[in-house]
């Protein structure tokens with residue numbers, strides 16, 4: 001790690017891969033084989049550890065510990081992207097675009113409903129004041 005500098009997803013991936021290589025965990029002799037299944041399992045296990053922070057409430061009691069669990073999730077997710085050959089940055093950008101398109105019709109419908117309610121409210125307030 002290089003202090004608190006801002007790094008992008010590719011640099012984070014490079015740093016994670018360098019750490020894995022330095023530890024000797026990337027080869028087939030690794031006690032923790034980096035198969036897609038093992039890494040996906042690890043993402044979920046770390047997500048469960050993240051959830052433990054909210055087991056009995058919504059308060060963030062220990063932000064540092066919470067951040068460490070969030071980082072664990074990301075570190076395994078970045079490894080899963082490498083092992084599966086998925087460009088996680090591109091996948092995330094594409095998914096956000098799909099979500100924006102998917103939910104824009106919902107937002108438009110909600111905006112139309114709000115406008116209709118506003119008109120009704122104005123109509124009834126005028127009717128009762130006359």
Ligand SMILES: [Mg+2]
Pocket residue numbers: 046049068069072
């Ligand atoms: Mg953890």
